[in-house]
Amino acid sequence: MNRKVIREGLDSRIFDAVNKVLLVCFMVIILVPLWNVIISSLSSGRALAEGGFIFWSKEFSLENYRAVFNDSTIGQSFVVSVAKTFIGVITHVFFCAMIGYGLSKRYIRGRKLYVAMGVITMFFSGGMIPTYLLIKSLGLLNSFWVYIIPALFSYYDVVILMNFFRNVPDSLEESAKIDGAGDWHIFLKIFIPLSMPAMATIALFNGVGQWNDFMTTKLYITDQALYPLQMKLYEIIVQSQTQSMQNIGGSVVIETTTKGVQLATIVITTLPIVAMYPILQRYFISGMMLGAVKE
């Protein structure tokens, strides 16, 4: 995009300057609050209670993080989060790829019906209560598998993978068939390795979804041992909110300690995504495009 190689005109330069200034403002609006969260989480309870800082804390301390790590349930939640994200992503991608591969063959019998069934699921659903009743009757309430099994399938992802598989040259499949390979063999040994970019994209989207998901827990899980980080954080937030409303005039110390713990938990909950973010960014963008330009 070198359409502006020839720079000219005063008004054009003013435009560029104004544009840059506005975008820098935009960056500030995004970065300052995030920075403030990090710096606040590293502050002592006293500094937090006083407030009065934006960019730099008055009193650095690791006490919030110490409090979080002393709480053994947070460690357990971290394990639950990692496990459900890891297992969930692998099973989801494999399941969707398998169906997408089958549906990518136009000769498969019943394809029209299968596709119609899939498209309907994109726009209709039973909604919260009928789904809850189903999960309940399947015995998935308070089970780790409620994170995995209902999340196995997404027709949207099936469509993306289906279109990707279609772009693989047919000759590859043909020669394998001549050598006597079956469909499963071709799928596992040829198509999966070739489709790694598409599968990685879907894995990443799904991974972020799994990591950030808390409605599943809120709806189907009451057992604290199965709480992921997001739910743990939600509890801490709700707890501190009701507290701060009750104790107007009450003890300030309790409020600020909860606030510190809350901030430290926020940072810990977000850290994995932010840490992966620079590496994964380009996959996300290509995935957006993949999803947008369908047929």
Place this chain on the structure above:
Amino acid sequence: MNKTSASATSASIPPAIPPSAKKPMGQRIKEFVTDYKRQWEIQSMVLPGIIFMIIFCYIPIYGLTIAFKNYTVIDTLSTAPWVGLDNFRIILSDEYFWDAVVNTLGISFLKLGVGFIIPIILAIMIYELNMGRFKKFVQTISYLPHFLSWIVLGGMLITWFSTSGLFNELLLNLGLISKPSNILLDAGKYWWIATLSDIWKEAGWGTILYLAIMAKIDPTYYEAARIDGAGRLRQIWNITLPNMKAIISLNLILTVSGLLGSNLDQTLVLMNSQNREKAEVINSYVYRMGMTQGDFSYATAVGLGVSIVSVILLLMANKVTSKLNDNQSVL
């Protein structure tokens, strides 16, 4: 392309299925069964998906019938007595439901009015940047908030808005207020909090599609315009925007179809006892009636009503977009 692969699989499968309407039913079923058996290996890949869809998508759709029943905890789906449209009649006279409708529409229209334009402006601004490095940096940072969950962002908002938090600190330093107050407890401001926090989270992410479309605009248009003496703003107005018209209208219409499905996660985190009357949206109302008060039939009826309206909006949206895209349906 596919014909060759089909004939490679097995020579006897006809590459194109002939119009089957003329054949007798028995023969068609027979053919299907033979083909299915021959294709069992590839069918075995699709079958788990079909079973999944029947269990996890179609059984809940059937479960919607409890909206027309009086379902209590001791009932099962089949034993609950039918009550016809009673639940829907109660909805219409339920003032809490109408409060939720007003809030949902209010927040949705604010999000639509403000939140829809900002990504477009932002995308144009990023597109007009000519420094590669800075451009990359701006994009990277602007996508970042999208990856925070609503729980995380809700927690952040609660600390930012608290009396000793960032927001009050900034306003105090700028001299705009004299005394800190917790904005989240102010019901009158909730709609704006919901809208602006949503924009903060998603505006950068919303630019991706627009930027992709803009990258495809032929640069010679701009050259020609420059030779004709068009300034930068004029180029944006007469070249960039017209080229994005299709995607903008498509996006707008799809947003309209989701008007009633306001963000449940956001509401659950940001709603408190002080701002409830302005924060309750339809989705959170369904959650409260169904999951915490156990009124399954009533909550399902509300959910079903909303789904029906949403599907109608979607179908209308599809109709309008297909007109805009030379009668090619986007769905």
